Amino acid sequence: MNELKQQKISLNPELSKETIDGEIATLNLGPTHPATHGIFQNILRVDGEKILSSVQTVGYIHRAFEKLAERRSYNQITTITDRLNYCSSPINNMGWEMTVEKLIAADIPKKVDYMRVIIMELARIADHLICNSVIGVDTGALTGFTYVFQEREKIYELFEEVCGARLTTNIGRIGGFERDFSPTFHQKLKSFLKTFPKVFNEFDSLLSRNRIFMDRTKNTGPISVERALDFGFTGPNLRAAGLDYDVRNMNPYSSYQDFDFIIPVGVQGDTYDRFMVRQEEIRQSLKIIEQAYSNIPEGNYHADIPDFYLPNKEMVYNNMEALIYHFKIVMGETPVPVGEVYHSVEGGNGELGFHLISDGGRTPYRLQFRRPCFIYYQAYPEMITGQSISDAVLTLSSLNVIAGELDA
């Protein structure tokens, strides 16, 4: 580590000394490089193909979400969380809603919990499908990517059926859902649960036990579990290093304790481990959805919190009391308790946390997002040191660093 630090420090003065005839060259990987799947810049110092050191840059698509959130009412902040990890926005939306529910100590019906679990696990499947198929693309196997994208499309259609949008979902409200699952949703979910395992097994058979893929990904971008913990890794990337930390299991939210699922772990935290952990997580997510869907309880699709959940439109149109509440909620003038809460969910990439400080006003006093991608990216230079340039691309995609979440 000390050696790495010295290399980092000595990088900039040497930049000017390097010439094209020298052994060591400087290479910009990014910011807009087709292989980085996002706006990431890495200034690599390479000796031939071998990476000696690298310096990463963050902030290319920084949109000041934490500051924006200080001027938005609680309902409006859901739309900001859409744009963190846009591969699994429903998890971000619901994480935020659960944070506010924790602050106002709302009593959430079991049905809402189960509906949320279904939507969040669907989002996790979509997120992992993208990540794993893109690992395939970066190793030269485009085929699997094109096949599983149809399944991702089906998941997006399910989101569309609930909330009306596909990518930036803004799904759910503080206290529950904006509407109950429609008959079309039930029909589409049933057909998805039936067809998905077949397509997924086909994708799995293309890559998982393929020697070409295994040789390429094993020992690529490894990280030990101790180093991973030092950096603050969570989620699939920590599990790939060998520690079975999962927020769904360690600190259950949204009734996750009701479901039976296995936490897959890897051995040495390399790209193959990360790939395999995500593959298994997709299977477990499917299992959770099946459990939740078959046991979904009777009840209302939202909590009974008239201070935060909008009244029925029919009441608003015809009843003065409801209209007053409607105005107060939309304008964010309902009383919010003063306090400080932290709530974390197992996002597509790891522990996605919301640290909310409320001073009782219509907006948060301070809101901080614990974004797992930001943490992974800190470890990235260390992980690719000594690897080749093509390994660096593969490591980045297997860490699943999403630019929207990295820069917030």
Added chain:
Amino acid sequence: MQSLSNKSKVVSDKPMTFMERLYLPAVFGGMWITFKHLFKKHNTIKFPEKQRIFAPVYRGQHVLKRDEKGRENCTACGLCAVACPAEAITMTSAERKKGEEHLYREEKYASMYEINMLRCIFCGLCEEACPKEAIFLTDRLVPTEFERKDFIYGKDKLVESKENPIDISLRQHTGKRTEK
């Protein structure tokens, strides 16, 4: 590192079998899967000749509704503009004059109503905020334009025409207004 739960399972330590050690089965297996897909049903929808059916609650281009007598529902209360997280909505209110009763449903109306479609993020909060059944999102997509100013939609583009009202009955899941 000790385990934190009793539910963990190592998934990536299986050694390669003899068959997997040979490169060729994997290569031919992959080619066989690709070959099979040649004869499968194509998933591509040939847009724009054929269009995918959107969900009834799809959040597309906005519409300002008229009531059954053809009068504008909007009373320019400004709640949609307050609810908008992208600050895309602007409006000016005016008082209904005598003789305009057939144009506007209530005494106050929006003389100017603009949505900047470049700012809009189609979150649907304006539709949810509207207490007068006036603004709805529809399953239409916002067409592309060449200039930025063309994306600022005024009342000419937003208010539905009397001849071709836009059906939004499927998204009025939370109830209708009863005439007093």
